Amino acid sequence: MTVLVRPQALADFKPREFQMLIDGRWTNGAEGRIIERRSPAHGTVVSRYQAATGADVERAIQAARHAFDKGAWPRMKGAERSNILLKAADMIAARAEELAFLDSIESGKPISQARAELAGAVDIWRYAAALGRDLHGESYNTLGEGTLGVVLREAIGVISIITPWNFPFLIVSQKLPFALAAGCTTVVKPSELTSGSTLVLGEILMEAGVPSGVVNIVVGTGAEAGTPMTEHPDVDMVSFTGSTTIGKLTMANAARTLKKVSLELGGKNPQIIFPDANLDEFVDAAVFGAYFNAGECCNAGSRLIVHNSIAEEVVSRIAELSKKVRVGDPLDPGTQVGAIITPEHLAKIDNYVRNAAGDGADIVHGGAPLDLGLGQFMAPTILSGVKRDMAVAREEVFGPVLSVLTFDTIENAVDIANSIDYGLSAGVWSRDMDTCLQVGRGVRAGTVWMNTFMDGASELPFGGYRQSGLGRELGRHAVEDYTETKTLNIHMGPRTAWWMPR
Structure with missing residues (x-):
C-alpha cells in the first residue's frame, strides 16, 4: 500500500491578498471582482486575486507598448539589464522559502519539490542575465569592396507571456528573464489557480530596478484575460505554455496579426x-x-x-x-x-x-x-x-x-x-x-x-516536436527567440547608375 501522509488543517491561516501590477503600480481590476484560490490539499482559501477584464489587459498592453517604444529598457546597455536581472536572481534566492510555500499551497506540489524548483529558477535567471550581455548580430565584409553587411539583432517588442498552474514559478522563469535580457517589455498572465509566486516576482523585479511598464502582471481566466493578450495588435509575440488544445487556439488568435508564437504544450513521453x-x-x-x-x-x-x-x-x-x-x-x-x-x-x-x-x-x-x-x-x-x-x-x-x-x-x-x-x-x-x-x-x-530521466540544465534547449509545441526555451539561443534580425546593407564609394545617358 502507498504510504499516506494525511493533510493537517491550516489553522489560523490568513489568505494572502494580491493586486495586479500595471505600469509600475499595484492596482485593482476595473470591475473589482475577486478570484479565490483554495489549497487543493487543505481545502482552505489561501489567496485572493484581482480578476482582470479586457480593460485591465488593455491598460497592461499599452503600458508595455509605451515602455518599449519610449522607455529606457530596450535602449539600456546589455550589461545594465544583466546587472538588474542578477540582482533579481539574488532577491529570488532570498525569498525562495516564501515563493516555494506559495507554490506548494496553491498547486498542491510537495514543499521539498517546490524548493528545488526555486533553486533551479534562480540558476535560470542568472544564466539569462549572462546571455543578455552576449546578444549580438553579425557582419559580412566578404561582399566586395563597395559593400559591408551588418545584421543587427533587436528586441522584438511587447511579449504576452501565459503560464500554467503546474510549475508556477519555474515556467515563468523559463520565459521572462530571457525576454527581459533581450530588451523586450511584457504582459504576464499566470494561471488563475497559482498566481501568487508570479505576483511576488513582480515585487522583486520592481525593487531590483526594472522600470515601470516593462513587466505587467494580470490575473484572470483564459477567456477574459488570455484571449486579448493573444489577439491584440500591439503585442508582437506570444509565449505560451499549457495544453495542446489551448495552444492551437493561441496560435489561431495570434495568426490574425501574424505574431511570432512560442508554444510549449503537452506530452505523452x-x-x-x-x-x-x-x-x-x-x-x-x-x-x-x-x-x-x-x-x-x-x-x-x-x-x-x-x-x-x-x-x-x-x-x-x-x-x-x-x-x-x-x-x-x-x-x-x-x-x-x-x-x-x-x-x-x-x-x-x-x-x-x-x-x-x-x-x-x-x-x-x-x-x-x-x-x-x-x-x-x-x-x-x-x-x-x-x-x-x-x-x-x-x-x-x-x-x-x-x-x-x-x-x-x-x-x-x-x-x-x-x-x-x-x-x-x-x-x-x-x-x-x-x-x-x-x-x-x-x-x-x-x-x-x-540512462536517466527528467534531468535538466539551463544550458540545454527544451521544447517539442509535432503537437508538443513550437520553438525552444532555455539554452544559449533562448534570448534570440525574443528578437528580430535586421540587415543593414551599407554601400561605400560611388554607385553605378541604373540609368545611363545615351
Whole structure:
C-alpha cells in the first residue's frame, strides 16, 4: 500500500491578498471582482486575486507598448539589464522559502519539490542575465569592396507571456528573464489557480530596478484575460505554455496579426527499457518519471515501453517501489506526491483509469482517488496490458498514471514511441550506447534522455516536436527567440547608375 501522509488543517491561516501590477503600480481590476484560490490539499482559501477584464489587459498592453517604444529598457546597455536581472536572481534566492510555500499551497506540489524548483529558477535567471550581455548580430565584409553587411539583432517588442498552474514559478522563469535580457517589455498572465509566486516576482523585479511598464502582471481566466493578450495588435509575440488544445487556439488568435508564437504544450513521453539496462536505476527513474508532480507534468514518463522478455519483472518491481511512495500533505517535507490541482481534474484522471480497465488493461497498483480527509489526491497507478490504441496510451492524462506497453525489437519500440501526436521527450535505457543512439535518433522528440530521466540544465534547449509545441526555451539561443534580425546593407564609394545617358 502507498504510504499516506494525511493533510493537517491550516489553522489560523490568513489568505494572502494580491493586486495586479500595471505600469509600475499595484492596482485593482476595473470591475473589482475577486478570484479565490483554495489549497487543493487543505481545502482552505489561501489567496485572493484581482480578476482582470479586457480593460485591465488593455491598460497592461499599452503600458508595455509605451515602455518599449519610449522607455529606457530596450535602449539600456546589455550589461545594465544583466546587472538588474542578477540582482533579481539574488532577491529570488532570498525569498525562495516564501515563493516555494506559495507554490506548494496553491498547486498542491510537495514543499521539498517546490524548493528545488526555486533553486533551479534562480540558476535560470542568472544564466539569462549572462546571455543578455552576449546578444549580438553579425557582419559580412566578404561582399566586395563597395559593400559591408551588418545584421543587427533587436528586441522584438511587447511579449504576452501565459503560464500554467503546474510549475508556477519555474515556467515563468523559463520565459521572462530571457525576454527581459533581450530588451523586450511584457504582459504576464499566470494561471488563475497559482498566481501568487508570479505576483511576488513582480515585487522583486520592481525593487531590483526594472522600470515601470516593462513587466505587467494580470490575473484572470483564459477567456477574459488570455484571449486579448493573444489577439491584440500591439503585442508582437506570444509565449505560451499549457495544453495542446489551448495552444492551437493561441496560435489561431495570434495568426490574425501574424505574431511570432512560442508554444510549449503537452506530452505523452515514453521510457524505453531494454533487457541489458541497469534495472535498479531504471525502476527508480520510472517511478519518479510517472509520479513526479503527481504526474501533472508535460515531461512525465507516462508511457513505459518495455521489452517483452523483462516486462513481468519490471512491472513487479515498479509496483513494489510504488508502495513506498509517500502521498499526501504537500507541506510535509517527506511527501513525494501531493494533491491534484482541482476536483474536476481528479475526476478526469479517474475516468481515464476506469476506461482503460474497461478496455482490458490491468490495474497493477493504485487505480483510484484517495480519501485523506482533506483535499483531493490520486493513488499512484500502474496499468499493464495497455494497447497502443487505448486513450490512456495516446492522450495526456496529466496524473500519476503509468501505462505499460511491450515491444520485441528496436524498430518496434521506436514505432510505438512515435505512434502518437506528441513529441516532447523520451527516455531510453540500455548499457549498449549504440542501442541508445539508435533509439535517440529514431524517436521524434525534443529531448531524449539516455540512462536517466527528467534531468535538466539551463544550458540545454527544451521544447517539442509535432503537437508538443513550437520553438525552444532555455539554452544559449533562448534570448534570440525574443528578437528580430535586421540587415543593414551599407554601400561605400560611388554607385553605378541604373540609368545611363545615351
